[in-house]
Amino acid sequence: MPQSDDLGSTVVHLAGLSKEFPHGMRALDGIDLSVRAGETVVLLGANGSGKSTLQKCLTRLVAPTAGTARVLGTEVTTASTSEITRLRRRVGVVHQKINLVRELSVLTNVIHGSLGRVRAPRNWFAATARAEERDEAMAALERVGLADVAGRRAEQLSGGQQQRVAIARMLMQRPELVLADEPVAALDPRAGRVVMDMLWQIVAEHGITLICTLHQLELARAYGDRVVALRDGRIELDTRMNLVADAELEGLYTSDDDADHAQGVRP
Numbered sequence: 001m002p003q004s005d006d007l008g009s010t011v012v013h014l015a016g017l018s019k020e021f022p023h024g025m026r027a028l029d030g031i032d033l034s035v036r037a038g039e040t041v042v043l044l045g046a047n048g049s050g051k052s053t054l055q056k057c058l059t060r061l062v063a064p065t066a067g068t069a070r071v072l073g074t075e076v077t078t079a080s081t082s083e084i085t086r087l088r089r090r091v092g093v094v095h096q097k098i099n100l101v102r103e104l105s106v107l108t109n110v111i112h113g114s115l116g117r118v119r120a121p122r123n124w125f126a127a128t129a130r131a132e133e134r135d136e137a138m139a140a141l142e143r144v145g146l147a148d149v150a151g152r153r154a155e156q157l158s159g160g161q162q163q164r165v166a167i168a169r170m171l172m173q174r175p176e177l178v179l180a181d182e183p184v185a186a187l188d189p190r191a192g193r194v195v196m197d198m199l200w201q202i203v204a205e206h207g208i209t210l211i212c213t214l215h216q217l218e219l220a221r222a223y224g225d226r227v228v229a230l231r232d233g234r235i236e237l238d239t240r241m242n243l244v245a246d247a248e249l250e251g252l253y254t255s256d257d258d259a260d261h262a263q264g265v266r267p
């Protein structure tokens with residue numbers, strides 16, 4: 001357990017967190033993890049190692065089956081539905097699949113980021129938003145370098161631009177924690193770099209805690225400060241990125257079967 005004077009700055013504290021899906025699939029198996037305010041954590045691990053399940057457990061999109069999870073002071077496993085709703089408003093998400101409302105303007109999409117904290121009618125467009133929200137959304141668009149396309153329909157933008165709009169929308173939410181799940185997996189390398197730069201700079205400027213799943217090791221290396229790696233639902237590695245050798249990172253993606261193969265071991 002962290003010391004009591006550390007508790008206030010601990011954004012995520014997981015103890016023995018486990019998730020067993022029906023039919024016995026144990027996706028998470030006794031995860032102990034603490035993340036402090038302002039940390040940027042890169043989450044690595046092979047397909048199926050439990051990264052998405054871990055992120056989803058943090059806001060109870062997936063309900064853990066054992067252990068405890070305290071996120072931004074909320075005990076996720078025992079919280080009421082309204083407490084979970086309030087928690088989700090404080091947690092921004094950036095997904096590989098960019099879910100903008102394609103036919104609405106870029107500005108309207110960004111303004112929608114404030115829906116959780118601002119009273120507004122359901123069909124809320126840029127024209128009907130209050131000046132404060134419009135100004136804040138324009139500032140967010142400026143921050144991601146897209147103020148000049150605010151009036152365009154979201155679907156007219158490139159994938160990289162759309163992900164930057166999604167980041168501006170996330171900024172409107174004024175999150176304290178951001179969960180990014182392979183945010184640049186669908187983008188070409190150049191667009192991916194631009195998005196990664198922006199995401200990392202923005203969380204640093206606002207002191208936001210970031211937990212980001214990545215598959216590209218070169219990006220993990222370039223941006224990761226702390227690396228947490230999962231294998232079969234358990235933490236295999238939790239350290240500073242500069243202390244990890246390339247071979248150790250690559251080893252996260254090999255299985256016992258691969259090792260047997262390399263050594264010519266037959267079943």
Ligand SMILES: Nc1ncnc2c1ncn2[C@@H]1O[C@H](COP(=O)(O)OP(=O)(O)OP(=O)(O)O)[C@@H](O)[C@H]1O
Nearest residue numbers: 021022025027045046047048049050051052053054
């Ligand atoms: N809703 C579900 N029902 C049953 N099993 C699930 C469910 N969601 C995930 N799993 C299983 O849990 C394990 C962990 O999945 P998870 O998606 O968390 O892995 P991941 O590390 O995010 O993988 P990827 O890199 O492919 O996104 C996998 O074996 C997966 O098949």
